Amino acid sequence: MTGKVYLVGSGPGGLGLLTFRAREVIDAADIILYDQLPGEEIISSLPESAEKIDVGKYGGCHTMNQEDIEALLVKFAGEGKTVVRLKGGDPFVFGRGGEEMETLRKYGIEVEAVPGITSGIAVPESVGIPVTHRDFASSVTFITGHEDPKKEVSSIDWAWLAGTPGTIVIYMGVKNIPVIAEKLIGNGMSEKTKVAVIENGFRKNQRVTCTVLDELADTAERVGFKAPAIIVIGEVVSLYRG
Numbered sequence: 001m002t003g004k005v006y007l008v009g010s011g012p013g014g015l016g017l018l019t020f021r022a023r024e025v026i027d028a029a030d031i032i033l034y035d036q037l038p039g040e041e042i043i044s045s046l047p048e049s050a051e052k053i054d055v056g057k058y059g060g061c062h063t064m065n066q067e068d069i070e071a072l073l074v075k076f077a078g079e080g081k082t083v084v085r086l087k088g089g090d091p092f093v094f095g096r097g098g099e100e101m102e103t104l105r106k107y108g109i110e111v112e113a114v115p116g117i118t119s120g121i122a123v124p125e126s127v128g129i130p131v132t133h134r135d136f137a138s139s140v141t142f143i144t145g146h147e148d149p150k151k152e153v154s155s156i157d158w159a160w161l162a163g164t165p166g167t168i169v170i171y172m173g174v175k176n177i178p179v180i181a182e183k184l185i186g187n188g189m190s191e192k193t194k195v196a197v198i199e200n201g202f203r204k205n206q207r208v209t210c211t212v213l214d215e216l217a218d219t220a221e222r223v224g225f226k227a228p229a230i231i232v233i234g235e236v237v238s239l240y241r242g
């Protein structure tokens, strides 16, 4: 009998935004593999009955690589265990949940993804910034800012992005802020486009910084942004009230 793996999204932080389904599968798990992104409140609520493994690869300092994590999921499920892989936000939004699902399928292991509220929507929302708005943005693009800036062919179409009138939401962008600003301005986006950087959403040390695109890199240097942070670019930022 093989077990089952649940790829569970915790939401952006805090028990209030964890879904009922997530709570249910977490509380029934034999083993929970987690990292620090779900935040203290959720991590400290993990049931005593489960074995808990911190596979934290937070802020770039990997304690366990993706392959090892997937191998553990396969191993535990192979032992007949009910396994939860707990992730911040939604497991399929920049969470590598898709890859884990593929690996588990390859081994014939039953897998269920439990959606979570993604930080790219919820973190701006929590400070009054809607990612879409009838007057300001009819589309929203979610991108990873994590891409190596030296990569010769970017998988992000910066020219298209700079020209799109909607909101841009960037995950994992803190380290690449100067490159992001340069690419957008270089591809014709207005230098005065509004930007908000929201660090540590839903946590006690949350911080919001508003600026404009051509001041973003200097602001980053002065303020010293730290992950996790969501960067929102576009007119919707004008709705922020500090």
Ligand code: SAH
Pocket: 012, 013, 037, 087, 088, 089, 090, 091, 092, 093, 094, 095, 117, 118, 119, 120, 123, 170, 171, 172, 173, 198, 199, 200, 201, 202, 203, 227, 228, 229, 230, 231
């Ligand atoms: N699957 C997650 C994203 C994982 S990638 C989701 O759907 O939200 C990690 C990135 O998510 C971080 O670098 C940051 O950009 C963003 N993030 C996650 N939680 C956050 C939080 N509480 N506050 C700000 N940004 C957050």
